[in-house]
Amino acid sequence: xxxxxxxxxxxxxxxxxxxxxxxxxxxxxxxxxxxxxxxxxxxxxxxxxxxxxxxxxxxxxxxxxxxxxxxxxxxxxxxxxxxxxxxxxxxxxxxxxxxxxxxxxxxxxxxxxxxxxxxxxxxxxxxxxxxxxxxxxxxxxxxxxxxxxxxxxxxxxxxxxxxxxxxxxxxxxxxxxxxxxxxxxxxxxxxxxxxxxxxxxxxxxxxxxxxxxxxxxxxxxxxxxxxxxxxxxxxxxxxxxxxxxxxxxxxxxxxxxxxxxxxxxxxxxxxxxxxxxxxxxxxxxxxxxxxxxxxxxxxxxxxxxxxxxxxxxxxxxxxxxxxxxxxxxxxxxxxxxxxxxxxxxxxxxxxxxxxxxxxxxxxxxxxxxxxxxxxxxxxxxxxxxxxxxxxxxxxxxxxxxxxxxxxxxxxxxxxxxxxxxxxxxxxxxxxxxxxxxxxxxxxxxxxxxxxxxxxxxxxxxx
Amino acid sequence: xxxxxxxxxxxxxxxxxxxxxxxxxxxxxxxxxxxxxxxxxxxxxxxxxxxxxxxxxxxxxxxxxxxxxxxxxxxxxxxxxxxxxxxxxxxxxxxxxxxxxxxxxxxxxxxxxxxxxxxxxxxxxxxxxxxxxxxxxxxxxxxxxxxxxxxxxxxxxxxxxxxxxxxxxxxxxxxxxxxxxxxxxxxxxxxxxxxxxxxxxxxxxxxxxxxxxxxxxxxxxxxxxxxxxxxxxxxxxxxxxxxxxxxxxxxxxxxxxxxxxxxxxxxxxxxxxxxxxxxxxxxxxxxxxxxxxxxxxxxxxxxxxxxxxxxxxxxxxxxxxxxxxxxxxxxxxxxxxxxxxxxxxxxxxxxxxxxxxxxxxxxxxxxxxxxxxxxxxxxxxxxxxxxxxxxxxxxxxxxxxxxxxxxxxxxxxxxxxxxxxxxxxxxxxxxxxxxxxxxxxxxxxxxxxxxxxxxxxxxxxxxxxxxxxxxxxxxxxxxxxxxxx
Numbered sequence: 001x002x003x004x005x006x007x008x009x010x011x012x013x014x015x016x017x018x019x020x021x022x023x024x025x026x027x028x029x030x031x032x033x034x035x036x037x038x039x040x041x042x043x044x045x046x047x048x049x050x051x052x053x054x055x056x057x058x059x060x061x062x063x064x065x066x067x068x069x070x071x072x073x074x075x076x077x078x079x080x081x082x083x084x085x086x087x088x089x090x091x092x093x094x095x096x097x098x099x100x101x102x103x104x105x106x107x108x109x110x111x112x113x114x115x116x117x118x119x120x121x122x123x124x125x126x127x128x129x130x131x132x133x134x135x136x137x138x139x140x141x142x143x144x145x146x147x148x149x150x151x152x153x154x155x156x157x158x159x160x161x162x163x164x165x166x167x168x169x170x171x172x173x174x175x176x177x178x179x180x181x182x183x184x185x186x187x188x189x190x191x192x193x194x195x196x197x198x199x200x201x202x203x204x205x206x207x208x209x210x211x212x213x214x215x216x217x218x219x220x221x222x223x224x225x226x227x228x229x230x231x232x233x234x235x236x237x238x239x240x241x242x243x244x245x246x247x248x249x250x251x252x253x254x255x256x257x258x259x260x261x262x263x264x265x266x267x268x269x270x271x272x273x274x275x276x277x278x279x280x281x282x283x284x285x286x287x288x289x290x291x292x293x294x295x296x297x298x299x300x301x302x303x304x305x306x307x308x309x310x311x312x313x314x315x316x317x318x319x320x321x322x323x324x325x326x327x328x329x330x331x332x333x334x335x336x337x338x339x340x341x342x343x344x345x346x347x348x349x350x351x352x353x354x355x356x357x358x359x360x361x362x363x364x365x366x367x368x369x370x371x372x373x374x375x376x377x378x379x380x381x382x383x384x385x386x387x388x389x390x391x392x393x394x395x396x397x398x399x400x401x402x403x404x405x406x407x408x409x410x411x412x413x414x415x416x417x418x419x420x421x422x423x424x425x426x427x428x429x430x431x432x433x434x435x436x437x438x439x440x441x442x443x444x445x446x447x448x449x450x451x452x453x454x455x456x457x458x459x460x461x462x
Numbered sequence: 463x464x465x466x467x468x469x470x471x472x473x474x475x476x477x478x479x480x481x482x483x484x485x486x487x488x489x490x491x492x493x494x495x496x497x498x499x500x501x502x503x504x505x506x507x508x509x510x511x512x513x514x515x516x517x518x519x520x521x522x523x524x525x526x527x528x529x530x531x532x533x534x535x536x537x538x539x540x541x542x543x544x545x546x547x548x549x550x551x552x553x554x555x556x557x558x559x560x561x562x563x564x565x566x567x568x569x570x571x572x573x574x575x576x577x578x579x580x581x582x583x584x585x586x587x588x589x590x591x592x593x594x595x596x597x598x599x600x601x602x603x604x605x606x607x608x609x610x611x612x613x614x615x616x617x618x619x620x621x622x623x624x625x626x627x628x629x630x631x632x633x634x635x636x637x638x639x640x641x642x643x644x645x646x647x648x649x650x651x652x653x654x655x656x657x658x659x660x661x662x663x664x665x666x667x668x669x670x671x672x673x674x675x676x677x678x679x680x681x682x683x684x685x686x687x688x689x690x691x692x693x694x695x696x697x698x699x700x701x702x703x704x705x706x707x708x709x710x711x712x713x714x715x716x717x718x719x720x721x722x723x724x725x726x727x728x729x730x731x732x733x734x735x736x737x738x739x740x741x742x743x744x745x746x747x748x749x750x751x752x753x754x755x756x757x758x759x760x761x762x763x764x765x766x767x768x769x770x771x772x773x774x775x776x777x778x779x780x781x782x783x784x785x786x787x788x789x790x791x792x793x794x795x796x797x798x799x800x801x802x803x804x805x806x807x808x809x810x811x812x813x814x815x816x817x818x819x820x821x822x823x824x825x826x827x828x829x830x831x832x833x834x835x836x837x838x839x840x841x842x843x844x845x846x847x848x849x850x851x852x853x854x855x856x857x858x859x860x861x862x863x864x865x866x867x868x869x870x871x872x873x874x875x876x877x878x879x880x881x882x883x884x885x886x887x888x889x890x891x892x893x894x895x896x897x898x899x900x901x902x903x904x905x906x907x908x909x910x911x912x913x914x915x916x917x918x919x920x921x922x923x924x925x926x927x928x929x930x931x932x933x934x935x936x937x938x939x940x941x942x943x944x945x946x947x
Contacts, residue, residue, distance in 0.1 A: 013476060014479075031474075047594065
């Protein structure tokens with residue numbers, strides 16, 4: 001037995017100082033008490049003999065999950081979505097509590113489906129209960145911002161070859177006045193119709209001809225090219241387009257149509273987000289349903305509530321009020337125009353990229369908060385609340401350290417360090433569209449209630 | 463008089479730091495009273511004692527700053543002094559250029575760098591969280607905190623056994639690993655003796671007595687005051703015995719414990735006989751040798767002489783009628799004194815009484831003989847240990863010295879790492895002003911930061927009788943109590 005050379009000290013400073021004076025290296029924990037009332041639940045979860053192995057398994061499954069894009073097709077076929085039924089981002093919500101952008105997107109989708117001729121008629125159908133809706137996550141899908149999916153919209157279909165599990169996401173419409181930000185003007189509906197008629201079938205031909213394309217491998221590359229996979233997807237978009245391009249050219253579509261589709265994809269830096277998200281969804285789902293695990297498998301917002309799911313609590317949603325993001329605004333918009341946080345796109349942070357990989361995206365640090373140093377600090381901070389890292393998604397600027405992966409809800413509650421999410425900002429009034437982009441955190445409430453729910457399933461503390 | 467009370471939401475500082483801040487500001491001439499503390503129930507009561515009304519919505523994670531000054535003009539400077547003192551105790555700003563923000567949990571710290579050990583002294587209700595982090599990371603952990611639920615202790619120790627790591631504590635005040643002292647620990651020389659301790663101050667006392675006769679310590683592994691209870695079953699003691707047995711530098715193992723479950727002690731003794739290193743069992747209790755006798759036994763075992771223990775101060779004064787009042791910072795030292803006194807004095811009340819003796823609350827007035835342990839769990843919830851913060855014991859000392867029924871006061875003065883920098887200086891004015899004789903055991907070594915001999919000399923200069931042996935101090939105090947029956 002040897003004298004300790006390096007000691008971790010949590011608690012009374014006087015004990016750490018005494019080690020300083022004995023020339024022992026001390027790693028001081030900047031300890032703060034957990035929120036009042038959750039102490040017993042934390043202890044129960046900490047002492048649950050299943051937890052450590054369960055979390056290690058959740059991390060391993062998240063890292064091992066595959067994601068290949070196998071098809072593009074209408075949601076009616078892919079998801080079995082019936083006429084009059086819609087999917088949306090975030091946890092479940094009633095029409096009364098639904099935010100402006102979510103209502104706007106549902107209204108636009110109803111008009112797209114030919115269920116209503118004008119917004120007022122569409123609103124009435126939703127308010128009266130004639131139409132129905134449920135979270136994308138309930139069907140294994142994910143949607144950015146309002147995340148609304150209707151039967152005629154085309155979706156990408158991704159497969160995890162190991163498990164046979166599938167995940168879906170709509171095709172990205174571009175930026176500005178778009179349905180996912182709650183806009184439903186005629187040009188929005190017109191674009192969606194064109195996407196269904198031209199973009200979807202054209203991409204399907206290329207996807208099927210190309211064969212299974214490994215989306216996780218593209219994510220690995222884009223993370224080394226300055227994209228974090230949530231607010232910046234520029235290189236991912238170009239990489240996927242390069243993979244499909246030969247097959248697009250051989251698809252037999254007219255030259256004009258091909259030029260339009262290629263210009264549409266190449267001109268939308270966020271196009272790849274809608275492939276990144278279902279790939280992350282497959283990883284998060286792979287980590288689900290492990291008894292005793294405190295790993296977060298979903299973070300999603302509907303514009304009113306922020307909801308999370310834990311591996312150890314199955315399908316239960318743990319919610320709190322969504323916060324208004326802190327960010328930069330487009331044109332004449334300002335914070336007063338912003339809707340609270342919305343979208344399933346926090347599935348990227350759930351799988352360890354987006355805000356968690358800020359250190360790799362210096363180009364957007366001004367956009368999302370500050371200096372390059374802040375970006376490094378953010379990624380380091382996220383490592384402190386995760387079970388481990390994903391070695392396949394290595395960040396060059398962090399000496400190729402893997403992305404922080406598998407958020408442990410108990411570490412969030414204990415440290416007070418909330419997951420860092422990069423996000424777009426929707427206008428709060430239905431029909432407005434995007435007003436900005438920035439940074440947001442979930443409310444702590446999601447994590448405290450999640451830990452309490454997990455504790456209720458843990459062995460009793462005598 | 464101007465009173466200022468503010469609640470700072472969510473501004474957490476540990477209780478030792480806040481005590482230091484309060485003390486520093488209280489020393490200002492222009493401040494009448496000050497309390498800078500977390501808004502725990504206990505501290506809110508203290509606030510009321512100072513004449514402040516309780517802030518209605520303060521929660522335990524909020525900081526309360528209460529200052530009273532006689533000159534209203536002094537308030538701003540007093541508050542500035544509070545802020546300055548708080549700032550000075552804050553760690554270097556992690557927001558600076560290249561400095562990485564510190565970890566917030568032991569789990570995060572363990573992931574960042576390979577440490578040898580974790581030392582957890584967070585509040586007892588939640589100390590288990592960081593302790594589990596350490597065990598899960600494969601680290602030995604010392605839990606200084608007390609008030610940890612018993613079932614948590616058992617569950618943690620079972621998990622540690624699976625992982626092959628050692629849990630020292632909870633309520634482990636002392637450990638020495640290859641000469642490095644953790645928690646309250648004296649500066650001892652290296653040597654052949656390994657100690658397994660279910661008693662912090664008991665282990666400290668034993669190490670100091672051995673150091674005095676030139677016998678060094680290889681390691682002292684604390685296991686927590688409850689480890690040898692029937693509920694915990696000696697889980698850590700067994701692991702610690704095996705650790706020491708495997709260490710070639712350990713030639714003799716001593717297991718020292720507060721009174722223990724006889725079944726657990728017997729089971730451990732049986733396991734100890736299976737080891738290749740000889741094990742001396744020293745479980746305190748009626749009829750068992752006191753710590754000084756144990757030290758003598760160890761000396762005999764390693765072939766060293768054990769001369770009479772040292773004494774400082776005036777000649778023994780004449781006995782006088784009245785009662786003995788003992789005020790202790792060390793639980794085991796209090797216990798040992800009660801065992802010594804039980805033979806001579808009959809009924810001795812305590813907040814940690816021996817079997818069959820009366821139990822009293824820590825604030826109760828005493829009529830008979832009384833020994834109080836100020837380090838008991840009940841008295842340390844939400845506040846520093848009396849070896850760090852002498853104020854509660856000093857307040858009681860003042861009360862006892864003023865009691866006409868008090869014939870003699872018995873104290874322990876524990877030195878070493880993490881203990882108060884100069885306890886004799888805190889006690890001396892009270893002792894010098896008292897007409898009642900004061901007998902103190904001084905638990906320390908020559909190499910301790912406070913210097914055992916300097917502390918004993920300072921106590922003696924104030925008029926106290928000081929002993930290097932706690933049992934000897936108890937015996938002399940007992941002799942000063944006249945005419946019993």
